[in-house]
Amino acid sequence: MSKIISIHSFRGGTGKSNTTANLATLLAAGGQRVGVIDTDIQSPGIHVLFGLDGAAIGHSLNDYLWGRCTISQAAHDVTANLHTDGAGKPFSSTQGKLFLIPSSIQTDAIVNVLREGYDVGLLTSGIRDLLSELQLDVLLIDTHPGLNEETLFSIAISHALLIIMRPDQQDYEGTGVTVEVARSLDVPKMLLLVNKTPAAFNAEEIRQRVQQTFACDVAGVLPHVDEMMTLASGGIFALHYPQHPLTQLFREINARLLA
Numbered sequence: 067m068s069k070i071i072s073i074h075s076f077r078g079g080t081g082k083s084n085t086t087a088n089l090a091t092l093l094a095a096g097g098q099r100v101g102v103i104d105t106d107i108q109s110p111g112i113h114v115l116f117g118l119d120g121a122a123i124g125h126s127l128n129d130y131l132w133g134r135c136t137i138s139q140a141a142h143d144v145t146a147n148l149h150t151d152g153a154g155k156p157f158s159s160t161q162g163k164l165f166l167i168p169s170s171i172q173t174d175a176i177v178n179v180l181r182e183g184y185d186v187g188l189l190t191s192g193i194r195d196l197l198s199e200l201q202l203d204v205l206l207i208d209t210h211p212g213l214n215e216e217t218l219f220s221i222a223i224s225h226a227l228l229i230i231m232r233p234d235q236q237d238y239e240g241t242g243v244t245v246e247v248a249r250s251l252d253v254p255k256m257l258l259l260v261n262k263t264p265a266a267f268n269a270e271e272i273r274q275r276v277q278q279t280f281a282c283d284v285a286g287v288l289p290h291v292d293e294m295m296t297l298a299s300g301g302i303f304a305l306h307y308p309q310h311p312l313t314q315l316f317r318e319i320n321a322r323l324l325a
């Protein structure tokens with residue numbers, strides 16, 4: 067059965083899109099058929115990590131939500147883009163596939179959504195169609211920070227929810243809100259992920275504190291990694307640094323999410 071995983075955070079900039087892109091890439095590299103959907107309609111961005119030019123994207127999630135295309139027509143096969151540099155090493159998996167359903171970065175498309183909204187129920191049926199039409203093993207949903215209607219929908223239909231926070235007082239407070247909402251929506255599996263942990267912090271202490279504060283399992287405590295900042299969303303970290311401890315932590319998170 068295919069699995070739906072939402073990646074969320076209460077506050078912005080916690081690393082949702084980079085984490086989603088890395089988890090998805092490692093799953094596809096392991097031979098799975100993976101979809102990534104960018105439901106951050108107000109401020110999309112994950113397409114950049116997969117090497118898509120926002121101005122030349124073609125069909126997007128917005129087009130689907132406005133009845134201009136099917137959801138599969140908005141799915142872009144980005145498997146061929148998964149290499150370490152422009153001319154570099156090809157993606158090694160022979161079976162794995164990665165499809166991205168991007169949100170539009172066109173100004174009028176974003177403004178239209180903000181002004182007129184859309185039928186959020188279409189998102190749910192679109193996701194169901196996507197799973198069967200593309201025969202996906204896993205669908206990852208990269209969300210807009212904070213709580214809004216599409217985020218609640220995506221959480222409600224997910225088999226697993228990964229909530230990302232930084233070890234920051236503001237994140238602790240906001241994460242509590244998300245955890246409470248997710249509990250009320252009965253998500254089968256909820257995991258917390260601490261990201262951008264400064265080297266001066268003790269990862270094990272943070273894990274225990276987070277686990278106790280939210281009474282929720284912690285999938286990992288990821289360090290702040292300069293190479294990730296330097297990559298600056300110009301590619302997928304796990305492809306550039308396959309041996310890096312952070313890449314290994316991403317693999318472990320995948321194992322926890324799909325267990």
Ligand SMILES: Nc1ncnc2c1ncn2[C@@H]1O[C@H](COP(=O)(O)OP(=O)(O)OP(=O)(O)O)[C@@H](O)[C@H]1O
Pocket residue numbers: 075077078079080081082083084085106109111209210211261262263288289290291292294295297298299
């Ligand atoms: N572990 C990390 N170490 C260092 N930098 C990181 C790490 N994780 C993410 N970043 C950086 O943080 C920035 C924000 O990451 P990203 O865009 O993935 O966050 P986001 O949660 O999707 O943001 P938004 O809420 O705006 O969608 C990027 O510059 C990214 O390279």
Ligand SMILES: [Mg+2]
Pocket residue numbers: 082083084106111112208209
């Ligand atoms: Mg993002």
